[in-house]
Amino acid sequence: xxxxxxxxxxxxxxxxxxxxxxxxxxxxxxxxxxxxxxxxxxxxxxxxxxxxxxxxxxxxxxxxxxxxxxxxxxxxxxxxxxxxxxxxxxxxxxxxxxxxxxxxxxxxxxxxxxxxxxxxxxxxxxxxxxxxxxxxxxxxxxxxxxxxxxxxxxxxxxxxxxxxxxxxxxxxxxxxxxxxxxxxxxxxxxxxxxxxxxxxxxxxxxxxxxxxxxxxxxxxxxxxxxxxxxxxxxxxxxxxxxxxxxxxxxxxxxxxxxxxxxxxxxxxxxxxxxxxxxxxx
Amino acid sequence: xxxxxxxxxxxxxxxxxxxxxxxxxxxxxxxxxxxxxxxxxxxxxxxxxxxxxxxxxxxxxxxxxxxxxxxxxxxxxxxxxxxxxxxxxxxxxxxxxxxxxxxxxxxxxxxxxxxxxxxxxxxxxxxxxxxxxxxxxxxxxxxxxxxxxxxxxxxxxxxxxxxxxxxxxxxxxxxxxxxxxxxxxxxxxxxxxxxxxxxxxxxxxxxxxxxxxxxxxxxxxxxxxxxxxxxxxxxxxxxxxxxxxxxxxxxxxxxxxxxxxxxxxxxxxxxxxxxxxxxxxxxxxxxxxxxxxxxxxxxxxxxxxxxxxxxxxxxxxxxxxxxxxxxxxxxx
Numbered sequence: 287x288x289x290x291x292x293x294x295x296x297x298x299x300x301x302x303x304x305x306x307x308x309x310x311x312x313x314x315x316x317x318x319x320x321x322x323x324x325x326x327x328x329x330x331x332x333x334x335x336x337x338x339x340x341x342x343x344x345x346x347x348x349x350x351x352x353x354x355x356x357x358x359x360x361x362x363x364x365x366x367x368x369x370x371x372x373x374x375x376x377x378x379x380x381x382x383x384x385x386x387x388x389x390x391x392x393x394x395x396x397x398x399x400x401x402x403x404x405x406x407x408x409x410x411x412x413x414x415x416x417x418x419x420x421x422x423x424x425x426x427x428x429x430x431x432x433x434x435x436x437x438x439x440x441x442x443x444x445x446x447x448x449x450x451x452x453x454x455x456x457x458x459x460x461x462x463x464x465x466x467x468x469x470x471x472x473x474x475x476x477x478x479x480x481x482x483x484x485x486x487x488x489x490x491x492x493x494x495x496x497x498x499x500x501x502x503x504x505x506x507x508x509x510x511x512x513x514x515x516x517x518x519x520x521x522x523x524x525x526x527x528x529x530x531x532x533x534x535x536x537x538x539x540x541x542x543x544x545x546x547x548x549x550x551x552x553x554x555x556x557x558x559x560x561x562x563x564x565x566x567x
Numbered sequence: 568x569x570x571x572x573x574x575x576x577x578x579x580x581x582x583x584x585x586x587x588x589x590x591x592x593x594x595x596x597x598x599x600x601x602x603x604x605x606x607x608x609x610x611x612x613x614x615x616x617x618x619x620x621x622x623x624x625x626x627x628x629x630x631x632x633x634x635x636x637x638x639x640x641x642x643x644x645x646x647x648x649x650x651x652x653x654x655x656x657x658x659x660x661x662x663x664x665x666x667x668x669x670x671x672x673x674x675x676x677x678x679x680x681x682x683x684x685x686x687x688x689x690x691x692x693x694x695x696x697x698x699x700x701x702x703x704x705x706x707x708x709x710x711x712x713x714x715x716x717x718x719x720x721x722x723x724x725x726x727x728x729x730x731x732x733x734x735x736x737x738x739x740x741x742x743x744x745x746x747x748x749x750x751x752x753x754x755x756x757x758x759x760x761x762x763x764x765x766x767x768x769x770x771x772x773x774x775x776x777x778x779x780x781x782x783x784x785x786x787x788x789x790x791x792x793x794x795x796x797x798x799x800x801x802x803x804x805x806x807x808x809x810x811x812x813x814x815x816x817x818x819x820x821x822x823x824x825x826x827x828x829x830x831x832x833x834x835x836x837x838x839x840x841x842x843x844x845x846x847x848x849x850x851x852x853x854x855x856x857x858x859x860x861x862x863x864x865x866x867x868x869x870x871x872x873x874x875x876x877x878x879x880x881x882x883x884x885x886x887x888x889x890x891x892x893x894x895x896x897x898x899x
Contacts, residue, residue: 301729307732308731309728322733323734323736326733326734327737347756404598404599404600404604411878414878415831415874415877415878416838416873416874418835419850419854419869420870422857422866423863501745506839509751509839521748525752525754528759530756537749540744540748541744544745545743
């Protein structure tokens with residue numbers, strides 16, 4: 287019980303410190319912007335540890351963070367192999383193929399207005415559907431290995447990127463297009479020098495949405511069958527063995543992979559669309 | 568159809584502008600959309616031929632017909648397209664009516680969908696209405712809880728600087744995480760403490776719809792600009808009055824955008840929640856059972872049922888949004 291009381295005291299102390307930081311004079315500095323959420327997260331983790339130990343919650347219901355940390359460090363090679371199987375082979379290859387396919391179709395749709403008017407509502411509609419349900423079909427077609435996971439990812443990321451790219455390609459002002467016409471620019475020149483650069487913020491929006499979808503697709507597809515390897519496989523089998531510290535370690539790995547993937551795309555976006563108002567100043 | 572602007576001279580002659588607008592919308596979207604859908608269905612039928620070629624040729628061979636690579640083991644190395652080109656007659660004739668096709672034809676899926684919704688009693692274990700309701704009830708329960716908590720947290724974030732600085736970065740980071748990976752664990756852990764059935768799935772649904780609502784609602788509650796806030800201050804409005812009269816109404820367009828994302832995520836959560844425990848009821852269970860027993864038509868019909876359900880849920884929210892926002896004058 288002492289530990290639980292201590293956890294609550296710690297919570298109050300952390301919150302008080304955050305209140306002081308957030309309402310103090312230094313609140314708008316970068317350090318405070320980083321320190322406050324970090325402190326919040328840290329307090330939560332320490333509370334979790336103390337309460338789980340204090341109430342003696344069994345490890346098959348909720349393992350303490352330290353046990354998850356040990357599982358993560360101790361089984362690093364297993365987690366790394368799962369990561370390569372699910373993320374590099376499944377999610378990343380599917381993401382690249384899906385993005386390129388969506389991009390190609392978007393340029394086609396942009397060229398032919400009829401196609402655009404037909405494809406855009408259909409694409410918007412498809413983007414809201416539970417596409418992850420195609421996983422059993424694609425696993426049946428492409429086998430248990432990473433190819434089927436990549437196929438699920440292709441289908442999942444295709445529509446968000448398509449819809450965003452088409453919207454982006456339409457986002458030039460009549461004045462800008464007229465300017466290109468007065469320069470005597472051809473269709474290709476206009477596309478490469480004006481419309482694709484103007485579409486980049488939209489394209490990156492689609493790419494960023496799709497990073498999470500890619501991981502979700504790759505992990506859920508493994509619930510329908512996989513080689514004895516992969517994050518989704520490990521999660522579902524470790525749950526069956528009640529090895530919850532391993533499950534949490536895989537979830538931490540998936541979370542880190544997802545955030546890093548998103549972060550990398552966001553950094554590239556910042557580099558490529560430095561001229562956009564949201565990145566200036 | 569002419570492409571003259573509605574405001575052109577004599578545009579109102581003959582039929583009213585409203586009718587012309589409707590007609591133009593028909594030719595502007597409906598026809599291309601129908602064309603694209605027809606093309607997709609055509610492609611689907613076309614794809615059935617090579618996808619099902621192995622089995623069509625096998626069936627033809629059993630029926631006593633001459634087929635080009637004579638034995639099944641030789642045929643295994645031949646691709647579907649090559650096989651259907653070498654045996655055009657059986658490949659074409661038998662592609663669309665198999666029991667367990669690799670790719671069922673659209674009419675097979677439609678027939679199964681019709682048969683398992685309208686053709687059966689709702690209480691039957693094979694009725695998709697029954698399975699759909701199991702999934703839908705978990706989705707709706709989770710969506711309601713997730714949305715409610717999300718709105719509460721957003722209100723807290725907007726009114727408390729500490730909460731904003733502590734929680735908001737985590738809410739944003741959580742959007743980049745494949746949260747669905749937690750689903751199997753939630754199911755099993757809740758099962759081990761004696762909770763099963765609707766509640767675990769609803770927990771996953773709530774979790775998935777929670778963060779989109781928080782992020783959208785915070786954006787919405789912050790959308791009134793300084794001018795509008797200043798105006799209310801000159802009226803001497805209290806904090807509560809500012810919230811009810813300005814922030815909340817202004818946030819509704821953002822809320823509805825998030826709700827549409829959230830309800831789709833909730834449905835996915837409920838379906839995925841049915842996968843890891845080998846549930847026997849619900850659309851996810853139909854998908855899983857179909858994939859175990861190779862019942863492709865059943866998988867496809869469950870998939871389409873899920874898609875129709877998602878479309879209906881999003882359409883209902885869009886309808887409420889349109890009526891509500893129009894009455895509030897937020898939408899033209």
